[in-house]
Amino acid sequence: MKSGKKKNYNFIVGGTITGLMLIFIIIGFFYTPYDPNAMDPSAKFAGISLKHLMGCDNFGRDILSRVMKGAGTTLSVAAGTVFIGTFFGIILGAVTGYFGGILDEILMRVNDAIFAFPSILLALVFISLLGSGTYQVVIALGIAFIPSFARIVRSEFIKCKNMDYVKNARLQGAGHLRIMFVHILPNTFTVLLSAIMIGFNNAVLAEAGMSFLGIGVQPPQASLGRMLSEAQTYLFRAPNYAIFPGLVIILMVLGFSLLGDALKREE
Amino acid sequence: MTEQKDILTVSSLCVSFQDRSKGLFQKKNRIQVLKNVSFSMKEGEVLGLVGESGSGKSTLAKAILGLIPYEGKITQVSSYPQMIFQDPYGSLNPAKKVGWILEEPLRLKGGPDSAKRKERVREMLIRVGLDEKFADRYPNQLSGGQRQRVCIAGALMQEPRLLIADEPVSALDVTIQAQILELLERLHKEMGLSILFISHDLRVVYQMCDNVMIMKGGELVEQGTVEEVYFHHKNEYTGNLLQAAGIHI
Numbered sequence: 273m274k275s276g277k278k279k280n281y282n283f284i285v286g287g288t289i290t291g292l293m294l295i296f297i298i299i300g301f302f303y304t305p306y307d308p309n310a311m312d313p314s315a316k317f318a319g320i321s322l323k324h325l326m327g328c329d330n331f332g333r334d335i336l337s338r339v340m341k342g343a344g345t346t347l348s349v350a351a352g353t354v355f356i357g358t359f360f361g362i363i364l365g366a367v368t369g370y371f372g373g374i375l376d377e378i379l380m381r382v383n384d385a386i387f388a389f390p391s392i393l394l395a396l397v398f399i400s401l402l403g404s405g406t407y408q409v410v411i412a413l414g415i416a417f418i419p420s421f422a423r424i425v426r427s428e429f430i431k432c433k434n435m436d437y438v439k440n441a442r443l444q445g446a447g448h449l450r451i452m453f454v455h456i457l458p459n460t461f462t463v464l465l466s467a468i469m470i471g472f473n474n475a476v477l478a479e480a481g482m483s484f485l486g487i488g489v490q491p492p493q494a495s496l497g498r499m500l501s502e503a504q505t506y507l508f509r510a511p512n513y514a515i516f517p518g519l520v521i522i523l524m525v526l527g528f529s530l531l532g533d534a535l536k537r538e539e
Numbered sequence: 540m541t542e543q544k545d546i547l548t549v550s551s552l553c554v555s556f557q558d559r560s561k562g563l564f565q566k567k568n569r570i571q572v573l574k575n576v577s578f579s580m581k582e583g584e585v586l587g588l589v590g591e592s593g594s595g596k597s598t599l600a601k602a603i604l605g606l607i608p609y610e611g612k613i614t615q616v617s618s619y620p621q622m623i624f625q626d627p628y629g630s631l632n633p634a635k636k637v638g639w640i641l642e643e644p645l646r647l648k649g650g651p652d653s654a655k656r657k658e659r660v661r662e663m664l665i666r667v668g669l670d671e672k673f674a675d676r677y678p679n680q681l682s683g684g685q686r687q688r689v690c691i692a693g694a695l696m697q698e699p700r701l702l703i704a705d706e707p708v709s710a711l712d713v714t715i716q717a718q719i720l721e722l723l724e725r726l727h728k729e730m731g732l733s734i735l736f737i738s739h740d741l742r743v744v745y746q747m748c749d750n751v752m753i754m755k756g757g758e759l760v761e762q763g764t765v766e767e768v769y770f771h772h773k774n775e776y777t778g779n780l781l782q783a784a785g786i787h788i
Contacts (some may be wrong), residue, residue: 436630437640443604443622444644444697458634 280537286530293524297347300340308337309492317510327512329502335516342494343520349410349489350475354468356414357475361421362464366452368422369429380426383419391416392478396487404487413478417471424467428460462535469532473525480521496521544616546701546733547580547603552611554595554602572598573609574757580733582616582700587744587765588737589780590754596737599754600703603735615701621694625706627686631678637664637689638674644696659696667692668722684715691722695730703735708743720747741784745769753777 305325312332320327326335364383368376386394391413398412432438433456441455482488483497491498496517503514554573573595580586590596602609604620624630631640641660645651651659661671667688678686687707694702704723708716720743726732738744744751745765752762753776761774769786772778 436624436626437632439606440622440624440630440693441632441643441647442606443620445619445647446643450647455632455635459632461634 280534282530282537283534286527286532286534289523289527290531293343293520293527296340296520297344300337300344304334304337304340306334306337308333308341308494310334317506320512326516327510329499329510329513330506335499335513338494338499339496339516339520342496342499342517343524345406345489345493345495346476346479346483346497346521347524349406349413349479349495350472352410353413353417353475353479354471356410357417357421357471358464358468360414360418362425362457364418364422365425365427366429366457369426370433370448370452370456372430376426383422386416387419387423389416391474392481395478395482399482399487404490406489406493409479409482409488413475413482416478417475420471421464421467424463425460428463429456432456432459466532466535469528469535473528473532476521476524476528544582545579545614546582546584546616547620547735548612548614549579549599549603550577550612550614552576552599552602552609552613554598554607554609572757573602576611576757576759578752578759578762580701580735583727583731583733584750585727585734585736585748587748587751588735588754589739589741589744589751591739591780594754595757596739596754597705598757600705600735600737603703619697619699620701620703621697621699623687623690623694623702623704623707626710627683627690628678628710630690631686631693633678635677636674637676637678637681640678640689641674641693641696644693648697663692663696666726667695668718682715683711684718687711687715687719688722691719691726695726695732698730699732701733701735703737705737706739707736709738709740716743723747741769741781741786745786753780 310333312328314332316328316330316332318324318328318332324334324336326339329335329338364379368379394416395409395412398415399408402408402412429452438451438455441451446455479488479495480497480500483495484501486498486501489495489498499517500514500521503510503517507514552573553571553575555569555571557569576599578586588596588599598607600622601607603613603615604622631637638657638660641663642656645656645659657674660674664671664673669685669688669692673681673685673689678689681689691707707723708719711719723734724747727734734747736744736747748765750763751765751768753760753768753774755776761768761772761777768777769781772781
């Protein structure tokens with residue numbers, strides 16, 4: 273509930289940053305000042321100027337255009353990851369939390385085992401099985417993200433399944449699936465939403481990390497992590513090459529984590 | 540009153556729960572919650588069930604509703620008994636609007652189309668003494684008494700013939716209690732509902748019920764009409780209960 277007592281600054285600042293980033297990225301889908309992959313040998317390492325607002329990289333590509341496209345790629349990968357994680361996490365958490373018993377024990381121990389690995393490490397294993405590429409990264413990270421969502425959903429289901437309204441629905445003749453997904457699931461949305469925000473952050477960072485290691489998005493496609501990895505060679509010659517993609521990552525993560533925090537407090 | 544047929548017959552009902560084991564190798568005990576409970580209920584009767592906390596009142600209700608496993612025999616005429624719960628805060632889904640909550644029983648029964656359902660919900664809201672505008676509100680916007688009215692409305696949507704009210708007023712304050720009891724009494728008369736009224740408040744039971752059963756430690760220690768039980772009780776425990784409630788006869 274929004275109470276007039278104290279303004280939720282996290283919400284305002286987080287919302288503003290996220291909103292601006294989204295506008296930046298959406299514009300990048302339709303319009304970039306230059307073709308992000310067009311090389312201009314005469315503009316190699318061009319500094320910051322009106323012509324190239326963020327300068328140019330080692331091939332003379334416009335960094336602003338590449339950051340715009342790259343942020344879009346990173347965001348899409350993160351969104352895909354979170355979608356896979358949430359979708360399967362909800363199903364797994366709902367089934368284990370609602371039915372409990374031996375199935376719950378088995379699935380949750382497997383879940384714990386997966387959870388014990390750092391998500392990047394786990395994603396590396398999947399990448400080595402699936403090969404590298406954008407779609408493979410989405411799938412690998414998505415699988416690595418399932419356990420955390422499953423846990424959250426499971427604990428909410430355990431809390432709700434003994435409530436009287438669930439008993440009431442059973443008395444009225446509702447089936448298990450209907451109780452799970454129509455009656456209980458909407459009650460997990462507030463918790464789920466802030467978990468999605470945090471998951472989004474982790475996904476952005478994980479994608480950037482994997483692309484930085486060179487196993488994520490493949491060149492010449494732009495991605496923020498990829499750009500950082502290319503920029504490290506020229507860190508002193510062209511610091512702007514590393515600073516701008518890094519700045520965009522920071523703003524993206526900061527915006528989402530402030531929003532997630534604000535949503536948690538609104539509960 | 541003419542002799543009416545039984546709407547509910549319970550014979551030698553036993554319910555036991557597994558004791559929660561403290562260790563892996565400890566022997567598990569079964570706790571007998573209901574011991575050989577038998578009674579029957581006439582159509583259109585308001586039957587009171589009184590007993591202290593932990594005497595198995597709610598367990599009996601759950602067994603009748605089929606929510607827990609039991610031994611013995613329960614025969615009911617109506618196939619959809621409904622229940623009103625003690626806590627009006629937990630028995631309405633907080634994520635759904637009142638209108639949705641009231642439509643759900645009709646939807647589950649494969650009832651009429653959306654427009655007709657809304658009409659039924661409107662009628663039922665008015666019947667339980669609420670305004671039709673309540674359909675657009677969420678449960679947390681209602682007071683305890685209003686919530687309990689919505690619960691009653693929800694329980695009546697499938698037109699059950701037997702209603703089980705598990706301490707329907709004990710979470711409410713006294714003035715609201717009286718209103719809810721009045722509502723139940725009116726619905727009982729208007730719709731010919733049979734009500735199994737579970738309570739620990741002897742005064743409320745006296746006001747509401749035709750017959751009453753006293754329960755102690757999972758057993759029915761006394762049953763009969765209200766007059767019989769209140770004025771000519773045979774069991775000592777019933778006397779203690781009446782005395783504790785400040786009813787001196």
